[in-house]
Amino acid sequence: MPSTTLLLKQLKSNYPQFTFKKGNYFLWSPSENTIYYCDKSDNKPILLLHEISHALLGHADYNSDIQLITMEREAWDYAIKLAISYNVTMPTDVIESIIDSYRDWIHDRSTCPNCTATGLQINKHNYQCPACNHRWRVNEARTCALRRYSNK
Numbered sequence: 001m002p003s004t005t006l007l008l009k010q011l012k013s014n015y016p017q018f019t020f021k022k023g024n025y026f027l028w029s030p031s032e033n034t035i036y037y038c039d040k041s042d043n044k045p046i047l048l049l050h051e052i053s054h055a056l057l058g059h060a061d062y063n064s065d066i067q068l069i070t071m072e073r074e075a076w077d078y079a080i081k082l083a084i085s086y087n088v089t090m091p092t093d094v095i096e097s098i099i100d101s102y103r104d105w106i107h108d109r110s111t112c113p114n115c116t117a118t119g120l121q122i123n124k125h126n127y128q129c130p131a132c133n134h135r136w137r138v139n140e141a142r143t144c145a146l147r148r149y150s151n152k
């Protein structure tokens with residue numbers, strides 16, 4: 001398995017169309033055409049391949065949490081394919097646990113703070129409860145909802 005430094009070097013030379021920058025999170029920024037990577041994670045090679053997958057798949061904006069999760073899954077599927085070419089081991093348990101974290105994340109966001117029924121997303125930033133009609137606002141998901149990995 002290549003070191004992160006070597007992998008980064010390979011990715012930079014294979015994909016010169018993207019900018020690579022050190023940041024606080026692993027993040028693909030479509031507006032800046034930049035892949036941000038961070039040093040503080042145990043899973044640097046797999047997260048790097050995940051972010052480059054978002055970039056290669058042309059992932060940009062999303063309108064709903066479900067759409068975001070679909071993009072996340074696509075990026076993981078693609079990263080698994082890339083990993084073979086780059087000789088990176090993709091630990092299934094880590095990926096499963098990341099995908100589980102998306103499920104937890106969407107569950108938290110969609111639970112009505114008033115009555116705990118499952119709300120419906122009415123637009124990117126708002127949910128509404130079908131049981132009690134309560135509406136609530138949700139924040140934009142800035143990173144791939146991988147905070148518990150990227151903040152290590």
Ligand SMILES: [Zn+2]
Nearest residue numbers: 112115129132
């Ligand atoms: Zn409710």
Ligand SMILES: [Zn+2]
Nearest residue numbers: 050072075144
């Ligand atoms: Zn992602």
